[in-house]
Amino acid sequence: MDRNQRPRSIIDSLGEELIAILTPVSICMFTVVLLVCILNSDPSSSSSASFSSIATEAYSESDSDSSWDKFVGAFLNSLVFVAAITVATFVLVLLFYLRCVKFLKFYMGFSAFIVLGNLGGEILVLLIDRFRFPIDCITFLILLFNFSVVGVFAVFMSKFSILVTQGYLVWIGVLVAYFFTLLPEWTTWVLLVALALYDIAAVLLPVGPLRLLVEMAISRDEDIPALVYEARPVIRNDSRLVQRRVWREQRSSQNDNNDVENRTNRNEVVRVVGSAEVEEERVGSSERAEISVPLIDRRPDQAENSETFLEGIGLGSSGAIKLGLGDFIFYSVLVGRAAMYDLMTVYACYLAIIAGLGITLMLLSVYQKALPALPVSIMLGVVFYFLARLLLEVFVVQCSSNLVMF
Amino acid sequence: MTVAAGIGYALVALGPSLSLFVSVISRKPFLILTVLSSTLLWLVSLIILSGLWRPFLPLKANVWWPYALLVVTSVCFQEGLRFLFWKVYKRLEDVLDSFADRISRPRLFLTDKLQIALAGGLGHGVAHAVFFCLSLLTPAFGPATFYVERCSKVPFFLISAIIALAFVTIHTFSMVIAFEGYAKGNRVDQVIVPVIHLAAGMLTLVNFASEGCVIGVPLLYLVASLTLVHCGKMVWQRLLETRNQSSASR
Numbered sequence: 192m193d194r195n196q197r198p199r200s201i202i203d204s205l206g207e208e209l210i211a212i213l214t215p216v217s218i219c220m221f222t223v224v225l226l227v228c229i230l231n232s233d234p235s236s237s238s239s240a241s242f243s244s245i246a247t248e249a250y251s252e253s254d255s256d257s258s259w260d261k262f263v264g265a266f267l268n269s270l271v272f273v274a275a276i277t278v279a280t281f282v283l284v285l286l287f288y289l290r291c292v293k294f295l296k297f298y299m300g301f302s303a304f305i306v307l308g309n310l311g312g313e314i315l316v317l318l319i320d321r322f323r324f325p326i327d328c329i330t331f332l333i334l335l336f337n338f339s340v341v342g343v344f345a346v347f348m349s350k351f352s353i354l355v356t357q358g359y360l361v362w363i364g365v366l367v368a369y370f371f372t373l374l375p376e377w378t379t380w381v382l383l384v385a386l387a388l389y390d391i392a393a394v395l396l397p398v399g400p401l402r403l404l405v406e407m408a409i410s411r412d413e414d415i416p417a418l419v420y421e422a423r424p425v426i427r428n429d430s431r432l433v434q435r436r437v438w439r440e441q442r443s444s445q446n447d448n449n450d451v452e453n454r455t456n457r458n459e460v461v462r463v464v465g466s467a468e469v470e471e472e473r474v475g476s477s478e479r480a481e482i483s484v485p486l487i488d489r490r491p492d493q494a495e496n497s498e499t500f501l502e503g504i505g506l507g508s509s510g511a512i513k514l515g516l517g518d519f520i521f522y523s524v525l526v527g528r529a530a531m532y533d534l535m536t537v538y539a540c541y542l543a544i545i546a547g548l549g550i551t552l553m554l555l556s557v558y559q560k561a562l563p564a565l566p567v568s569i570m571l572g573v574v575f576y577f578l579a580r581l582l583l584e585v586f587v588v589q590c591s592s593n594l595v596m597f
Numbered sequence: 598m599t600v601a602a603g604i605g606y607a608l609v610a611l612g613p614s615l616s617l618f619v620s621v622i623s624r625k626p627f628l629i630l631t632v633l634s635s636t637l638l639w640l641v642s643l644i645i646l647s648g649l650w651r652p653f654l655p656l657k658a659n660v661w662w663p664y665a666l667l668v669v670t671s672v673c674f675q676e677g678l679r680f681l682f683w684k685v686y687k688r689l690e691d692v693l694d695s696f697a698d699r700i701s702r703p704r705l706f707l708t709d710k711l712q713i714a715l716a717g718g719l720g721h722g723v724a725h726a727v728f729f730c731l732s733l734l735t736p737a738f739g740p741a742t743f744y745v746e747r748c749s750k751v752p753f754f755l756i757s758a759i760i761a762l763a764f765v766t767i768h769t770f771s772m773v774i775a776f777e778g779y780a781k782g783n784r785v786d787q788v789i790v791p792v793i794h795l796a797a798g799m800l801t802l803v804n805f806a807s808e809g810c811v812i813g814v815p816l817l818y819l820v821a822s823l824t825l826v827h828c829g830k831m832v833w834q835r836l837l838e839t840r841n842q843s844s845a846s847r
Contacts, residue, residue: 200709201697202627210626213633535732539644542637578644583728585654586647591729594748594810595664596760597671597798 209552211422212512213545215361216519220544222365223523224530224537227372230317231531265377269385276386280393280400287407287415295416300343303363303418307339310366346418353421360420364516368523372531379528383569386521390563405561418516518564525572535587536579543575544568603738606754610726610761614719614769621712628716635682635720635772636727642678643728646671661805668798676791679772682717683779707839710780711773711832718772722765730761748810756810760801763814766821767797770828777831786831793824 256264286295312335319326342359345351372379393399408415522544529536547568555562590596608615622628649670656663694704736743737754745753771790778786797820803813 199702200706201693201700201702202705202709202713203625205693206626206630210629213629533732534735535728538727538732539640542633542640545633546637575640575644578648582647582651583644586650587643587728587732589654589656590664590667591733591757592745592753593658593664594745594756594760594804594813595668595798595801596725596729596757596764597668597675597794597801 208422208512209549212420212514213548215357215420215422216514216522216545216548217541219361219364219368219519220523220526220541222361223368223372223527226314226365226369227527227530229321230314261377262381265375265381268378269382272382273385273389276389277393277400280404284400284404284407287404292413292416296347299416299418300347303346304339304343306363306366307342307359308335310370311335311339311362314366314369357420357422360418360516361519363418364420364519364523368520368527371520371524372527376528376531379524380573383521383525384573387566387569390565394561394563401563402561419513420516420519421513515564518568521565522568522572525569525576529572529576532580533584535584536576539575539579539583540572543571547571599740600738602742602754603734606734606737606758607731609755609758610730610765611723613762614723614726614765617715617719617769622716622719625712628712631713631716632720632723635717636724638678638682639675639721639724640728642675643724646674661802664805665799665802668802669795672791672795672798676794679775679790680779683776686713686717686776707835710776711835714773714776715769717776718769721772722768725764725768726761729764730757733757747804747807749808751810756814759814760817763817763821764797767793767824770824774824774828774831777835789827793820796820 283295315331315335318324319331341355342363345356345359346363374382390401393401394405396402404415525544526537526540529540547570548564550571551562551564551567554567618632622632650667653663656667690705690710697704734754742752743754744751748756771793774786775790777783778790797817800813800817800820803809803816
């Protein structure tokens, strides 16, 4: 059969945008799991010493406490953390309202530099120590400094190659996620659940800060200044030329139409899942507070049934998907914490998170309004972690240690 | 025994599926999504099964009939889920066809349907290999190795990787057979898939005998190659049929 003459089937390109966003999420999770396995496998290392940050202000877990104490302590920790994030988000909303966009951009750049330089430097030092890699201070500092500066430019100036920008964003996500996995165990799980609940509240309540932020951004038709991962969409003509669409072009064509509901641009799906990073005060080591901006869908109503269904399961024909860095980070934290127990839980949580992301995109197309991106994945991930740990492991180990498989 | 050995065991179990993935599946994003969803389905079925069997575990070490019961119930449940998977796929196929009609593209070709079935089977196979073999491989990356008394000639990791490879093959290709059987209403194909799965599961019970894996594993590979051959024959026939049809209608 002559492949060149055969017309392209529809499954050749369906679901491309979903895969374009699943790939970096998977890479981020894989890198965090790898780091956790490498750096935590050495029991003689002292890196498990106290990691104090704002998330452990209220209570530091120690092994000798009872379960109830640990749970209460973890709950207090998460309350403190969520309160801090709420305050920070409201400050962000206020600054955005007063149009201090330049200050926000400068602050984002500064925090990216701190993450890349400080957290990145710490991880690299741990890796150098683990692998006994011979390198001297001065070379290391020069390389680190250059790397961080290029990273800041890549993330905030859009003239860089898209791969470099995406790579740096994923790397920033990996760094922050690794440091979050160093929190004590109970605190991590309760914190993840608390953040998922906070995300729902902040996006769906009318007084929620993220909802205010999103509405302001839509009404002014501006970008929210945030660290956001963008998967550039690819459009195909019938002549099979592939062009990369610069999504800002599409957005500028909407400026003429002030009415948010009647966007006439039919093939446009702009899904924005953003998050803003705000730096917290550092105690001992650096801490990042993540704010998730909800998913926004600006597509007008589609009349056709099957196309809506396909859009609903995220396989629509066009669109630019942007995912906020906070979502990357918390998915990776969940998987990293699962990796500290066993690899089976890692696989279970990975599949749960991917399923949650797919469900969130489906819900977005059904409800057509701002939706939080964290809750479904985190809840599914936590449920699958506990199911895998309590039920699955015993079953599978029983079977395979007797070489009985099906 | 070392990182190299650990990676080696992982590749023994998953190498062919990795090459299948890179050469066929990664070209089309829809197939990647199919692999992910069928992996998720297999995981959910495994969790439900482990939930059902949890009160009865841990089973006694030398008695083989509880394991037989376990294998039979698990295989029946998973085959039931395979039928459900087929139903969902049928609905999706109708949606895709009507979508293709609307954007005036050709409907799903036969090779597309076969590829989707292959991707579904690969998802099941990869999930099996990951949960039954890879998740236990963590000690293999360390400095030592592990032997079980029942199969003392070969390290435990290696024998479980070999068994996992056989099962990956069986799962991958029996999904293609099953989907074609359900599509054509072919009774033989529909029945042969659960039979193969059950036979393979039962053959692993042979490993209970001392040094049973010397007999059990080659027989398992016999079943796997039977699946491969049957699937190959069936696909070849279908492709020839379709080509004859399309050249006759011109």
